[in-house]
Amino acid sequence: MPVLQQPQKPSPIHTQDTSMSCQCPRIPLSPMRPAPEKVSMLFKLYCLVVMTVVAATYIVVLRYTRTVSTDKYFSTTAVFLTEVVKLIISLGMLSWEVGGLRCMASTVLEEVIYKRKETLKLCVPSLVYALQNNMAFVALSNLDAAVYQVTYQLKIPCTAMCSVLMLGRSLSYMQWFSIFLLCGGVSFVQWKPLESTAVHIVQNPLIGMVATAVAVLCSGFAGVYFEKVLKSSSTSLWIRNIQMYLWGILMTFGGVVVNDGFAILQEGFLFGYTPLVCLVILLASMGGLYTSVVVKYTDNIMKSFSAASAIVLSTLASMYLFELHLSYIFVAGTTMVCISIYLYGLPKLENKNDSSKQEPKKMPVSV
Ligand code: NCC
Numbered sequence: 587m588p589v590l591q592q593p594q595k596p597s598p599i600h601t602q603d604t605s606m607s608c609q610c611p612r613i614p615l616s617p618m619r620p621a622p623e624k625v626s627m628l629f630k631l632y633c634l635v636v637m638t639v640v641a642a643t644y645i646v647v648l649r650y651t652r653t654v655s656t657d658k659y660f661s662t663t664a665v666f667l668t669e670v671v672k673l674i675i676s677l678g679m680l681s682w683e684v685g686g687l688r689c690m691a692s693t694v695l696e697e698v699i700y701k702r703k704e705t706l707k708l709c710v711p712s713l714v715y716a717l718q719n720n721m722a723f724v725a726l727s728n729l730d731a732a733v734y735q736v737t738y739q740l741k742i743p744c745t746a747m748c749s750v751l752m753l754g755r756s757l758s759y760m761q762w763f764s765i766f767l768l769c770g771g772v773s774f775v776q777w778k779p780l781e782s783t784a785v786h787i788v789q790n791p792l793i794g795m796v797a798t799a800v801a802v803l804c805s806g807f808a809g810v811y812f813e814k815v816l817k818s819s820s821t822s823l824w825i826r827n828i829q830m831y832l833w834g835i836l837m838t839f840g841g842v843v844v845n846d847g848f849a850i851l852q853e854g855f856l857f858g859y860t861p862l863v864c865l866v867i868l869l870a871s872m873g874g875l876y877t878s879v880v881v882k883y884t885d886n887i888m889k890s891f892s893a894a895s896a897i898v899l900s901t902l903a904s905m906y907l908f909e910l911h912l913s914y915i916f917v918a919g920t921t922m923v924c925i926s927i928y929l930y931g932l933p934k935l936e937n938k939n940d941s942s943k944q945e946p947k948k949m950p951v952s953v
Contacts, residue, residue, distance in 0.1 A: 610689030630883055630892075637876040638896035642735075644869040649731040651862050652723065653789075659858030660846040661723035662838065664867050665716065669834035671871040676831060680824040697825045698832065705829045707815050711808040712833035718804035719870070720841055721797040728794030736773040737798045742890045743769055744806030749887055752810050764929035765887070767922050772894045774919025775901060809877075809886045816882060823882045827875070891930060894923050 652658070681690035698705050725734050746765045749755045757765070816826050842850065850857070880889050898920050905912060 610684050610686075610692060625883055630880075633876055633879050633883070634889075634892045634896050635900070637873060637880055638893050639900060640869050640873040640876060641893075642897075642900075644866065644873055645726065645731050645735060647862060647869060648723065648866050649726045649734075651860070651866055652727040657858035657860075659856075659860075659863050660842070660850060660853075661727075662720065662842040662845050663850070663855055664863060664870070665719045665723070666835065666838040666842050667867050668719070668870040668874070669716075669831050669838050671867060672874050673828060673831035673835060675871065675875060676824050676827040680822065680828065683822060683824060693825070694828060697821065698829055704821070705832070708812075708826065708830040709833045711811045711815075712830045713837050714804045714808035714811070715830075716834060716837040716841060718801045718808065719838075721801040721804065725794045725797035725801060728789045728791060729798065732776065732778040734794070734798060735776045737795070738802060738805075739769045739773045739776075740799075741802045741805040742772070744802050745809055745886045745890060748806040748810035749885070752807075753814055755887075758932075760932055761930050764926040765890075767929070768891060768894055768926035771919045771922030771926055772897060774915050774922065775894075775898055777915050777919070806886075809881065809889075812878070813881050813886055823878060827878055891927055895927065898923050 652661070677690060677694070680693060681687050684690055684693050729737075743765050746757060746762070750757060812826070812830070816823065877889070880892075884892065901916065902920075904910070
């Protein structure tokens with residue numbers, strides 16, 4: 587069962603009683619910590635499966651648009667437009683949460699514009715995610731999608747390391763072992779023999795690998811940083827997202843100007859855009875928003891475990907649907923994933939006598 591994360595400490599902002607101009611529900615401003623939002627297991631499962639399926643489709647479509655299409659669009663503009671789409675959807679979700687556009691506007695004014703210090707906190711993950719999202723384009727322009735997907739799994743131990751260092755989580759040796767086992771298992775499950783696809787550009791695998799390494803580090807750090815900010819107060823997820831995407835728009839626009847500014851003046855902002863490029867932007871937006879919901883209701887390590895289970899299940903489902911044969915490497919990978927989930931959920935033996943350090947037993951999400 588996934589663990590519903592409780593906010594860890596009350597934020598000073600919740601002790602202030604700032605009044606709003608309209609009769610809006612004061613969801614993000616309650617001085618008391620609200621009872622943890624309960625969502626059904628089915629809803630979590632749905633978010634995880636959508637996140638995983640979107641991520642897999644995103645990587646394949648992105649790779650296609652960068653290597654097979656003839657007119658190469660400016661990838662920085664796609665990263666920028668993704669932030670814009672995510673901001674618009676988050677504003678929509680916030681107005682649904684507070685009950686209308688007027689209330690949404692006053693909540694944004696109050697929580698995002700007036701609380702500059704809070705908004706400033708989101709500048710860090712926004713910058714790191716902007717770098718990560720640009721690196722994904724560089725990596726997938728230079729590496730095969732399967733190679734990228736497999737190497738990108740190194741983000742699992744990297745995320746665990748960041749959770750230990752930044753959130754003060756303690757992991758037993760067995761849990762560390764299970765994390766590396768999971769990393770290997772997902773890589774095996776996703777492994778596909780290299781196929782020579784028609785590629786219309788010159789690729790540099792070294793650049794691809796360096797970009798993947800940067801993306802791995804960014805994913806671990808930014809994910810845990812966002813989780814820390816989100817769970818240290820009862821501020822709504824959509825407000826946190828709006829704060830982050832506003833910075834994201836600024837940062838990624840900086841990327842557009844610095845990297846492609848001159849060329850865009852000549853060719854146009856939307857040069858090389860096709861319906862597939864729009865699909866990349868849509869998938870990137872959906873993937874990002876679902877990621878934020880998953881992190882809200884579980885945590886970043888759980889996200890890795892549950893995404894791994896979803897990958898195994900979706901691969902099994904597609905094998906059943908398309909009558910494909912199980913390969914030995916897939917069976918080995920699946921076994922590794924299952925064992926790692928079991929091992930991660932075992933109680934921590936070394937903390938048994940130390941009640942102060944004991945955490946409630948967390949079972950990984952099994953899907
Ligand atoms: O690498 P990953 O996620 O951790 O990257 C997180 C992505 O979500 C966006 N995000 C995060 C928090 C938040 N509040 N809002 C957001 O929009 C970040 O901008 C970042 O793009 C994964 O765990 O494997 C996952 O992978 C990505 C993607 O496949 C890789 O980053 C590709 O390089 C998935 N994103 C998409 O499918 C678009 C994500 O769903 C899962």
